[in-house]
Amino acid sequence: MAKINENYLKLAGNYLFSTVGRKIREYQETHPQAEVIRLGIGDVTQPIAPSVINSLHTAVDEMGKAETFRGYAPDLGYDFLREVIARKDYQERGCSISPDEIFVSDGAKCDCGNIQEIFSTDNVIAVCDPVYPVYVDSNVMAGRTGVYDESLQCYRNVIYMPCTAENGFVPEFPEQTPDLIYLCYPNNPTGAVIRKDQLQSWVDYALAHGSVILYDAAYEAYISEPDIPHSIFECRGARECAIEFRSFSKTAGFTGLRLGFTVIPKDLKVMGTSLWSLWARRHGTKYNGAPYIIQRAGEAVYSEEGRKQILQQIAYYMGNAKYIYEGLKEAGYTVYGGVNAPYIWLHTPKDMTSWEFFDYLLSEANVAGTPGSGFGPGGEHYFRLTAFGSRENTIRAIKRIQKL
């Protein structure tokens, strides 16, 4: 008699962004005239850069000719992509990462969700609160979190590390020692960043306690200020305690193309076993590589022309971020983020809960955002807006909010 994985039944509610999407759809159905502006799900709106498009066309043509057709990709990614990533994203920043330590994938969400598989199910995880839901939910499914406590809005066996305005949305070390520590900077959802000395102290902590840091750097391309680390591998000792996730989704608008990568240094060992080898085995067994044409698109992001075009896109979104940040401030909101990250994190007015503010904004201003409480109990009374809309829509959304 087959049995289900009952851990799935412990999941509290639906996946956040599915619920947000459903609520918007339902509102649209009952209000067909309303022109809803979506600043909710972190999806981009700018088209793919021309040099990336050229590269895609070239690769498509290659797939159509016998002499240049490519079948299965190498398990861990094509060398042409792994080499340029290692050089441009790591070696040129002084990080000692080799191409062989890069695992190309179809996106950081999959990697962040799957990485827990290589660890024991009795490991205890620590997450920031609020936090991107995938880290927690994927561990719920694996049975690592215990049951959900409705009153506390927490899973019993997860260490939640409060990220508040007071600590600048960078957590303090928890009382209980975690085995796995999820950190994400620039942060989703708060838009906060971590200074290098703060990140170094987390690396030192992990080394001292035998913990592994799972570092999500999906938004590093949005860092505009100096002295903010782009990679955890800028810190001493990180090669012995950290795994890093990167994405092309936000860097180059690849949300619909799907490309990301994970960096696992060969020095990272747990119980004498190389995590690199475990992850390589997982890739080989359960994954068949990112499409060749998409890997060529990723390569084009690093070309001189591609880089220029991408920087323009990022500047465009960060112009939106500035507009949202200042517009909300003017309207009397308490606002965070938006300087080194494409997310603006605002405190809800009049003691509204996050979902109350979601409904209020959707019905009164026809603007959709993401309720902070969807990211954990520490996100209650907060709300996330993203800078990924078009400039025009962003301006209209903020003007509507200002008129409320």
Add this chain to the structure above:
Amino acid sequence: MAKINENYLKLAGNYLFSTVGRKIREYQETHPQAEVIRLGIGDVTQPIAPSVINSLHTAVDEMGKAETFRGYAPDLGYDFLREVIARKDYQERGCSISPDEIFVSDGAKCDCGNIQEIFSTDNVIAVCDPVYPVYVDSNVMAGRTGVYDESLQCYRNVIYMPCTAENGFVPEFPEQTPDLIYLCYPNNPTGAVIRKDQLQSWVDYALAHGSVILYDAAYEAYISEPDIPHSIFECRGARECAIEFRSFSKTAGFTGLRLGFTVIPKDLKVMGTSLWSLWARRHGTKYNGAPYIIQRAGEAVYSEEGRKQILQQIAYYMGNAKYIYEGLKEAGYTVYGGVNAPYIWLHTPKDMTSWEFFDYLLSEANVAGTPGSGFGPGGEHYFRLTAFGSRENTIRAIKRIQKL
């Protein structure tokens, strides 16, 4: 202190195709003059069909323009693809499957590897022996198989169902009742098929015992004879006990493009829980959809023009299969498969083990195949050749083997 998932350490040897690849590379390095013909890994060689290429170009252009750019795909796949799949692959064959029951993914390997996650870790799996390694290995990683017994070349808690020449490579019902039953027809690696009455009896068995059948139909496009089921949903009652996996890799040469899908009927419930809802939750949490441009490529496979071109490709490969089958027979080999499947399964001569024959063929004929024992103990003394080479290489390979 972080701990690893020790189930990974139970994995016997490397992933089969990684080992095959490494052995070929090593041989090539020491014999740079040798022109090795690869009929091993089931990778295709024909370029992508022209109508699919056109569709890719159109979709790439859409991604380059603001008005037609697409970001995140719907979690379960675009409607345009799910609808055409439901109609052409199922409804037109008399199977009652709706678009909503199709989950689009980046390939059947990922889906076959990940599906076990939604089941309890104490479920007992049954697999054919020999078998595609992903079914077993993904269950080893999840802790469902127990330890590997070197002497038996088996995992202790897995039910191996012998598939032999005597039973036409279709297993009998096992003594112990399995919770999850993996079946794959047309079969990889044996090239065998299952008749509809045989498959119906497996469906009846699963219904009677509360088991779930995980049916891998990745090779259904190669079926040339009548009365061979293309889908398990041609059988009565399958909607209550079966999940089906399909792939564009072999149907349309998408090994390097990555597209597949899984069918979970909404009637399929285990312990009162819909497996559809569990898999939907997994998709929403750990996956971000197949690339838009690849889903458009998949759609083109079902167009009138696309279909014609794809059928030509399949006929080409099946011409290879026929050549291999007859060529080996002439040379005195005992050969199976190759009629409704792109795989030829041969008995090794002179009592050679599968790996001995692999080395022999590689060094003496410079032909690479796949050792049968890599697919399980029942594959010992067998060897798999694939029909996915070019016609020219296939002919040369067989001529070389005939000269041995």
